[in-house]
Amino acid sequence: xxxxxxxxxxxxxxxxxxxxxxxxxxxxxxxxxxxxxxxxxxxxxxxxxxxxxxxxxxxxxxxxxxxxxxxxxxxxxxxxxxxxxxxxxxxxxxxxxxxxxxxxxxxxxxxxxxxxxxxxxxxxxxxxxxxxxxxxxxxxxxxxxxxxxxxxxxxxxxxxxxxxxxxxxxx
Numbered sequence: 030x031x032x033x034x035x036x037x038x039x040x041x042x043x044x045x046x047x048x049x050x051x052x053x054x055x056x057x058x059x060x061x062x063x064x065x066x067x068x069x070x071x072x073x074x075x076x077x078x079x080x081x082x083x084x085x086x087x088x089x090x091x092x093x094x095x096x097x098x099x100x101x102x103x104x105x106x107x108x109x110x111x112x113x114x115x116x117x118x119x120x121x122x123x124x125x126x127x128x129x130x131x132x133x134x135x136x137x138x139x140x141x142x143x144x145x146x147x148x149x150x151x152x153x154x155x156x157x158x159x160x161x162x163x164x165x166x167x168x169x170x171x172x173x174x175x176x177x178x179x180x181x182x183x184x185x186x187x188x189x190x191x192x193x194x195x196x197x198x199x200x
Contacts, residue, residue, distance in 0.1 A: 033170040033198045057083075087112065087197045091163075092120045098161040098191040101126035105161040105193075106145055108134035110168050112195055128157045138168030139177050142184050149188055163193040172198075 032038050041049070055061035065083050072081035084090035091113040095105055105121065107114045109131040113121060121127040132144050140162075150156035162185050166173045178194075185192045 033167045033172060035197075087195065088117045088120065090197075091117060091193075091195055092124060094193045095121045095127055095161065095163065096125040098193065099125065099127040100160075102128075102157055103160040104128040104130045104150070104157040105163045106130045106132065106140075106148055106159060106190070107163040108132065108138070108140050108165060108168065110134045110138070111163060111165040113163060113165075130157075130159065134165075134168055137174065137177075138165060138171045139173055140164065142180065145184075146188065149190070159188075159190060161191045161193055162188075163195070165195045167198055 052064045053062075055063060057065050060066065069081045069083055072083075073079065082093070084093060095113065099105055099121075105113075105127055107129055109115065111131070111134075114129045114131050121129060130148050132140060132148060135141055145162060149159045152158075162181070164173065164181070181192055184190075
């Protein structure tokens with residue numbers, strides 16, 4: 030049985046531990062770590078992106094993504110059970126000055142897009158600007174349905190939002 034509740038539930042196998050202990054390393058500040066470089070290249074290629082960035086934790090990756098899409102005083106829309114809202118110490122607000130706008134998750138972990146649409150702020154200087162729709166894969170171990178994911182790109186484009194998926198268990 031596969032347990033998708035959290036990326037920290039899965040423990041490395043002995044073979045994985047052996048590879049980690051013998052991996053070639055170097056200074057990543059200078060781009061001299063061949064293992065990190067290979068991992069980033071592989072991830073970028075696998076996801077069809079120009080580049081990828083190795084992060085030491087899911088919390089760090091989520092925070093970087095939110096801060097890349099939002100400026101201070103903006104907001105991101107997420108589910109009330111999303112890790113970047115519920116479990117990551119308020120990092121987006123504390124470190125990024127980005128306000129979360131949580132809404133209730135559906136039973137399958139998705140967000141009802143009509144409810145998302147209802148909380149998108151109008152263009153008014155009194156409001157934090159809605160910049161990002163942030164989703165979690167998985168909530169309670171439930172993988173978001175592919176047909177739901179397919180609806181997201183048109184939705185965010187129509188509503189002038191960026192899209193982030195906490196994909197710790199994406200593969």
